[in-house]
Amino acid sequence: xxxxxxxxxxxxxKGSGSGASGGRGWTSTTGKRPSTxxxxxxxxxxxxxxLVLVPIVWAVLSSLKSPEELAQRPPTLYPHEPTLNNYTxxxxxxxxxxxxxxxxxVTIVATLLTLAVNSMAAYALAKYNFRGRxxxxxxxxxxxxxxxxxxxxxxxxxVASLGLVNSLWGMIIPAAATPTGVFLLRQYMLSLPxxxxxxxxxxxxxxxxxxxxxxxxxxxxxxxxxAIFSVIWRWNDFLWPLIVxxxxxxxxxxxxxxxxxxxxxxxFHLVLAMSVLSIVPVVIIFLxxxxxxxxxxxQTGLK
Amino acid sequence: MSNRQASTAGAAxxxxxxxxxxxxxxxxxxxxxxxxxxxxxNMALFGAFTIYPALNAFxxxxxxxxxxxxxTYVGTGNYSQILSSEEFWSVARATVIFVVATVVLTTVAAxxxxxxxxxxRRGKGLLRAAYFVPFLVSPVVVGLIWRLxxxxxxxxxxxxxxxxxxxxxxxxxxxxLTLGVIVLVGLWIQLGFYTLIISAGLQGIDSSVYEAATxxxxxxxxxxxxxxxxxxxxxxxxxxxLSTIHAFQAFDYIYTLSGGGPLGATTLIVQYIYxxxxxxxxxxxxxxxxxxxxxxxVFSATLINYMAGRRREAV
Numbered sequence: 004x005x006x007x008x009x010x011x012x013x014x015x016x017k018g019s020g021s022g023a024s025g026g027r028g029w030t031s032t033t034g035k036r037p038s039t040x041x042x043x044x045x046x047x048x049x050x051x052x053x054l055v056l057v058p059i060v061w062a063v064l065s066s067l068k069s070p071e072e073l074a075q076r077p078p079t080l081y082p083h084e085p086t087l088n089n090y091t092x093x094x095x096x097x098x099x100x101x102x103x104x105x106x107x108x109v110t111i112v113a114t115l116l117t118l119a120v121n122s123m124a125a126y127a128l129a130k131y132n133f134r135g136r137x138x139x140x141x142x143x144x145x146x147x148x149x150x151x152x153x154x155x156x157x158x159x160x161x162v163a164s165l166g167l168v169n170s171l172w173g174m175i176i177p178a179a180a181t182p183t184g185v186f187l188l189r190q191y192m193l194s195l196p197x198x199x200x201x202x203x204x205x206x207x208x209x210x211x212x213x214x215x216x217x218x219x220x221x222x223x224x225x226x227x228x229x230a231i232f233s234v235i236w237r238w239n240d241f242l243w244p245l246i247v248x249x250x251x252x253x254x255x256x257x258x259x260x261x262x263x264x265x266x267x268x269x270x271f272h273l274v275l276a277m278s279v280l281s282i283v284p285v286v287i288i289f290l291x292x293x294x295x296x297x298x299x300x301x302q303t304g305l306k
Numbered sequence: 307m308s309n310r311q312a313s314t315a316g317a318a319x320x321x322x323x324x325x326x327x328x329x330x331x332x333x334x335x336x337x338x339x340x341x342x343x344x345x346x347x348n349m350a351l352f353g354a355f356t357i358y359p360a361l362n363a364f365x366x367x368x369x370x371x372x373x374x375x376x377x378t379y380v381g382t383g384n385y386s387q388i389l390s391s392e393e394f395w396s397v398a399r400a401t402v403i404f405v406v407a408t409v410v411l412t413t414v415a416a417x418x419x420x421x422x423x424x425x426x427r428r429g430k431g432l433l434r435a436a437y438f439v440p441f442l443v444s445p446v447v448v449g450l451i452w453r454l455x456x457x458x459x460x461x462x463x464x465x466x467x468x469x470x471x472x473x474x475x476x477x478x479x480x481x482x483l484t485l486g487v488i489v490l491v492g493l494w495i496q497l498g499f500y501t502l503i504i505s506a507g508l509q510g511i512d513s514s515v516y517e518a519a520t521x522x523x524x525x526x527x528x529x530x531x532x533x534x535x536x537x538x539x540x541x542x543x544x545x546x547x548l549s550t551i552h553a554f555q556a557f558d559y560i561y562t563l564s565g566g567g568p569l570g571a572t573t574l575i576v577q578y579i580y581x582x583x584x585x586x587x588x589x590x591x592x593x594x595x596x597x598x599x600x601x602x603x604v605f606s607a608t609l610i611n612y613m614a615g616r617r618r619e620a621v
Contacts, residue, residue: 124348301506
């Protein structure tokens with residue numbers, strides 16, 4: 004809500020009120036005096052950002068509290084006696100390492116599979132003229148409108164008839180061929196010159212070799228974007244693993260967390276510790292690859 | 307790096323004569339079937355796990371089953387049963403309210419935030435990253451965090467509200483309030499993501515347009531109304547389409563936040579399908595019929611959004 008208030012005072016390209024604030028004693032980095040609008044906008048944006056982050060920070064701090072302190076009323080703002088006991092207990096009380104491993108396997112294998120099948124399809128759609136190409140491309144675009152989350156019931160029927168229920172493969176395979184991945188990679192491959200491929204053919208390189216040795220290395224930036232999004236999505240994915248995983252031995256982290264927090268007496272101190280641990284890998288990826296992630300989202304919008 | 311720049315630079319002239327003169331070059335038999343092999347794995351997966359199931363949903367919705375194994379043909383019985391089911395309609399109503407509120411709020415807030423961020427000179431990247439962080443957190447964890455934060459007596463939110471004398475609202479105990487909560491938490495998750503999309507659209511607007519407008523004496527508000535928003539419309543349309551498709555699928559954070567309660571007030575369509583198909587009493591046919599309905603709604607909502615956008619662009 005605060006954001007809406009921010010916009011009227013927010014400057015366009017040139018803040019209209021810049022002349023009004025003549026008497027200010029400090030200047031911005033650009034050498035221009037910041038207008039009242041600029042200051043108000045900066046303040047509201049910063050306050051909003053802090054407000055957005057508060058629940059996460061609060062959860063991390065709470066995970067360092069003892070169960071007694073968590074139950075205290077009124078609640079404490081920060082842990083008065085910070086302890087890592089919740090973490091050590093969560094690691095031993097549940098099969099946490101196993102769930103972590105399952106999540107990691109699903110995430111890594113699914114991402115590799117996605118990259119493989121998507122890039123191959125994208126290459127054919129971008130660089131070959133063949134009968135049915137346009138139809139296949141339209142089908143690819145149309146499947147964006149048929150998410151797994153909507154048709155999970157009939158997909159479950161297919162997975163069940165293939166005997167993949169209750170296995171990690173059952174989680175990995177069904178959503179591996181992502182339409183957006185094909186689309187992003189195809190757009191990128193269109194920008195690669197055809198001469199490259201023709202020249203390689205004249206040199207006697209086979210079709211597969213051209214794809215694997217010439218095209219794929221050139222597509223590294225686009226592959227990185229698809230990989231990052233696949234990792235974030237698979238690591239956090241919930242509904243489909245929930246449906247496929249029936250034994251605890253194949254639980255992924257989100258499934259385990261939801262199951263434990265659905266119990267009659269919820270061990271919140273342990274759930275908090277597991278939650279924080281489950282966030283860590285994605286946050287690390289974000290900090291390392293922030294630039295690619297932001298560029299990737301921008302591409303989604305530009306179509 | 308320089309190598310790639312050179313190759314992309316050559317892309318434009320290369321695309322026009324594409325395969326204009328294939329006869330002069332030697333042809334390889336492999337080229338003919340190679341593209342089919344390349345698309346095969348991806349299309350096989352599409353076929354088996356997207357297209358076939360989507361079509362099969364129609365077929366399944368004509369049968370009734372209480373265990374997912376033995377099926378009896380009931381014709382359109384599932385549809386007449388579900389369309390006269392009070393539970394289904396209350397789920398449908400909650401879903402529609404949720405989707406409309408989410409899409410409107412998301413589009414407006416993301417546009418406002420993107421415009422404000424775009425004008426910001428200092429700390430732009432850091433702010434953008436801060437707003438994006440909730441998108442990275444597993445929705446299951448998001449639900450758990452907010453469930454704790456909104457707890458009536460011990461939660462973070464009510465502790466603050468109580469301290470400033472606003473009492474302790476039962477965020478997760480009153481049906482209407484809870485529906486509002488899941489809309490706002492959904493916004494909290496998505497805002498940073500859609501802001502990035504709008505930001506990309508903003509950067510695509512030529513700055514000389516603004517310079518000309520400023521010289522003509524246009525105020526900030528006039529510039530926003532007659533330059534920024536009209537030129538941003540295609541990008542906003544993308545946000546509307548994506549957030550609509552996404553809002554219809556909302557499930558995971560709601561599952562751990564409110565569990566669909568209180569009194570089913572926040573049970574949306576995906577949770578309804580999940581529970582009817584996998585929790586007793588299992589009513590596979592009803593779930594399949596609901597799947598078909600949801601599928602058709604999502605599909606047509608996307609088409610309508612898209613065509614409405616096309617028309618506005620044409621005018």
